[in-house]
Amino acid sequence: MAITDDVLVIGGGIAACTAALSAAETGAQVRLLAHKKSTLRQASGLVDVLGYAGDDGPLANPYDGLDELPEGHPYRIVGEDGIRDGLRLFDEAVGDAYRGGHTDDNALVATYGGTMKPTARYPESVASGLVSASGDMLLVGFESLTDFDAPVAADHLEAAGVPFSVRGVSLPFPKTFRADAKLTRFAKALDRDESVESGTVRSSLADAVADELDGETRVGFPAMLGDDHDTEVRDELADRLGVPVFEVPTGPPSLLGLKLEDMLFDALDEAGVRISSGNPAVDFEADGDRIETVLVDQKSRMTPYEADQIVLATGGLVGKGLDSDRAHVTEPVFGCHVPHPEDRYDWSEPEAFGDHEFARFGVVPDDELRPTDADGESHFENLRAAGGVVGGAHVAREKSASGVSLATGAVAGRLAGEDATQ
Amino acid sequence: MSDAETPPDTTPTPGEQGEDDFEPVEVFPESTEMDLRPGADNCYKCTSCDVSCPVAEVDDEFPGPKFQGPEQWRLKRKEDASVDDSIMSCSNCMRCDDACPSGVPLSQMHNTARGEYVDEDMDKLSREYIRNRILANYGTLAELGSMFPRLTNAIMGNSLVQQINEKVLGITAEREFPAFATQTFREWWNERGGPQVRSEDKRVAYFHGCYSNYNTPEVGKAMVRVFEEFGYEVVVPKQRCSGTPMFANGMLDDAKRAAGINAENFAGLIPEGYDIIASCTSCSMSLRQEYPELFDIDGLEDISEHTYEAMEYLRIHEDLDSALADASVSEQSFAYHAPCHARNQGLDRQAVELFRDLDGVTIEDVGDSCSGISGTYGWKEEKYDKSMQIGADMFDHMEHADGNVGMTECPTCSMQMEHGTGYDIKHPLQLLEEALV
Structure with missing residues (x-):
């Protein structure tokens, strides 16, 4: 016996969640098999589709750039319909917590480095800080939270020529914590509105920021304005300041990413998707070109999981869906073919932000997203791939990581579900 | 790899490749001590572990798992630096292991650091x-x-x-000491004359641990009856504590002694076809992960590879779904809490998944917070309040759940659930017994 489902999705990020939701829509019994806590908690919480393509960008409309993408790019396989289906699944999963669905156009969101990221969907708390909207901006950072340097971020935005003025200030947080206190500690203090000498954390913070306001019509903070009571925190600050308040997405620990993770996993629960997490899929048993069992390393002992259809959504080099040593790049679970130059010095460019070959490493999908071997034949008839493990996209340059995950997840999940239930 | 068709462009494994054309340079002198440096080097300071730490959430003085693991490891490389005493505030819930995206063996680092602190820096008369x-x-x-x-x-x-x-x-007066059963599990086992089922090919050795022996023998009895119902021969070897509370208190010598005795009594059964079954998820965690991580004793690797949590074993080896589909129990409603140690073994959702469709049962997961007691942590007078603060989320969710009976696999989580809500708490095996036996 083994633990048995119709569709087994391996992975825990946005591609895996989308594939599972998509497969569940077909009526299939789906299981998500995740190794660790989702990598969504390391992500900004922004959902991009396509910001740059070829020499074009930032793109006002991501769909305008699809023709510029190279042959073999995942978007060329799933097409505009696939992208739209991925966004539909996302919108249904997160509901009102995200904005951007009213238009095809990209929004420009200020990052905590002061760059502008073309983004298709963004958390509601980010909305009033869009660079693509007008209104002078005050960015507030905290001396003890060194990741976000508000004056530097403001200078970057000004230098990029935004059509409004931006100013950044660093303030002491109203309450003092240990020197290496976590971002979440600040968020909790705001959540609970803890008391401080001059009142409460929220009121003291608003007072300090009000002293700095000089005609700006919106105020941005690093994304730490509350955890469980974030809307309440933001509303109170906006109310006290008399201008809208927004959050600037941060790196890990990313509260926006954590919240997105919660929303997607709640949606999985609601869709009846079963979830097994905590252990990696490492091996499999097959009969000819059909995978019969996926083996999970459950603390050095293998547990078999059986399914009719499998979706591989384990991520790229960072997510460990791809592995590399000094000579080879491999896909470690099923041994799928990952093309790469023989000489590893050809894997990267000398410039840090160059057009690196390694960024496009991944499995090569056929037109139904089945990974193929060196001859272009699919490895297994019941294995599909989605997200970062799929090669052909330079998601960091294109600003397409979330979109590729959503689109390939939606299509791979639907096809797997249909095959399993037909 | 498996028996699948070999992909044409197959590449050697990293290990083989290394031997071919890459000569690693020996930078550090060879050591017979456990070398955790590669683990420390894997940390890229994303602080995901800190965010997942239930103690850091309520204890502003606790620097969190990233400090206790990789950072502390580096600091104490210096001759004159000893392990920081904050290591004693880690409750050993092991949630950081599950949060790390980079394979840092955090709980192993914590366990070794704590052992070193207790050995070298703690006053043995304190x-x-x-x-x-x-x-x-x-x-x-x-x-x-x-x-x-x-x-x-x-x-x-x-x-x-x-x-x-x-x-x-310094043991808190706030908690009711758990009552001892008038007949221990082992006394019951001996009284009934040991195994009632004999089998050549379906054999399990039960690791009951301390709690289901002395305090809740009904859990152990349920385990035996359910497995015998499925045709298993159950044996109950002599055993000591799994070591979990010893790891959490840095008493590694005690834990090693216990592990040695358990190895002696269990490892020999494995070649005879026995798998090891635990009903407590901290016991199974210890046998599977902590034993091979911390001790070099013959048989521990074998034990690790053959240890299962009871329901997990049945899910893998029997058609539990079908058995439950044909079963029904009297109407009852549960608020289920997944113990931290069940999470790391990937068992946190199995009870709800299995019982959700059982006729007569409603069951609801009360969320992913830690119960806060973490074995001995919540028994310490100076930790009691923090323990209750950590548990507040769980208490709250339990009270909002439909069920008025709690359910969990972990004996100390169960104490905390009862302490915080006054609910009766059942083990999943007890419901399984009711449904199938």
Whole structure:
């Protein structure tokens, strides 16, 4: 016996969640098999589709750039319909917590480095800080939270020529914590509105920021304005300041990413998707070109999981869906073919932000997203791939990581579900 | 790899490749001690572990798992630096292991650092050391106490004794000491004459641990009856504590002694076709992960590879879904809490998944927070309030859930659930017994 489902999705990020939701829509019994806590908690919480393509960008409309993408790019396989289906699944999963669905156009969101990221969907708390909207901006950072340097971020935005003025200030947080206190500690203090000498954390913070306001019509903070009571925190600050308040997405620990993770996993629960997490899929048993069992390393002992259809959504080099040593790049679970130059010095460019070959490493999908071997034949008839493990996209340059995950997840999940239930 | 068709462009594994054309340089002198450096080097300071730490969330003085693991490891490389005493505030819930995206062996680092701190820096005559030693060796205490269970229960339930425990030993007076059963599991087992089913090919050895032996023998009995119903021969070897409370208190010598005895009594059964079954998820965690991580004793690797949590075993080896589909129980409604140690073994959702469709049962997961007791942590007088703060989310969710009976696999989570809500708490095996036996 083994633990048995119709569709087994391996992975825990946005591609895996989308594939599972998509497969569940077909009526299939789906299981998500995740190794660790989702990598969504390391992500900004922004959902991009396509910001740059070829020499074009930032793109006002991501769909305008699809023709510029190279042959073999995942978007060329799933097409505009696939992208739209991925966004539909996302919108249904997160509901009102995200904005951007009213238009095809990209929004420009200020990052905590002061760059502008073309983004298709963004958390509601980010909305009033869009660079693509007008209104002078005050960015507030905290001396003890060194990741976000508000004056530097403001200078970057000004230098990029935004059509409004931006100013950044660093303030002491109203309450003092240990020197290496976590971002979440600040968020909790705001959540609970803890008391401080001059009142409460929220009121003291608003007072300090009000002293700095000089005609700006919106105020941005690093994304730490509350955890469980974030809307309440933001509303109170906006109310006290008399201008809208927004959050600037941060790196890990990313509260926006954590919240997105919660929303997607709640949606999985609601869709009846079963979830097994905590252990990696490492091996499999097959009969000819059909995978019969996926083996999970459950603390050095293998547990078999059986399914009719499998979706591989384990991520790229960072997510460990791809592995590399000094000579080879491999896909470690099923041994799928990952093309790469023989000489590893050809894997990267000398410039840090160059057009690196390694960024496009991944499995090569056929037109139904089945990974193929060196001859272009699919490895297994019941294995599909989605997200970062799929090669052909330079998601960091294109600003397409979330979109590729959503689109390939939606299509791979639907096809797997249909095959399993037909 | 498997018996699948080999992909044409197959590449050698990293290990083989290394031997071919890459000569690693030996930078550090060879050492016979456990080398955690590669683990420390894997940390890229994303702080995901800190965010997942239930103690750091309520204890502003606790620097969190990233410090306790990779950072502390580096700091104590210096000759004159010893392990920071904040390591004693780690509750060993092991949630950081599950949060790390980079394979840092955080709990292993914590366990070794804590062991080193207790060995080298803790005053062996201090109240804290004596108290921790007593708590860590609960099994020995329980063995004595359960010789005269009624008398012990009366004494331990006496509020004056509880006050003395708190004042003299630093064991909180807020908690009710768990009652000892009038008949231990092993006494019951011997009275019934051992195994009632014999089998050549379906054999399990039960690791009952301390709690289901001395305090909740009904859990152990349920395990035996369910497995015998499925045709398994159950044996119950002599055993010591799994070591979990000893790891959490840095008593690694005690834990190693116990592990040695358990290895002696269990490892020999594996070649005879026995798998090891635990009903407590901390016991199975210890046998599977901590034993091979911390001790070099013959048989521990074998034990690790053949240990299962009870329901997990049945899910893999029997058609539990079908068995439950044909079963029904009287109407009952549960608020289920997944123990932290069940999470790391990937078992946190199986009870809800299995019982959701069982006729007569409604079951609801009360969320992913830690219960806060973490074995001995919540028994310490100075940790009690923090323990209750950590548990607040769980209590709240339990009260909002439809169920008015709690369910969990972990004995100390169950104490905390009962303490915070007044609910009766059941083990999933007890419901399985009701449904199938």
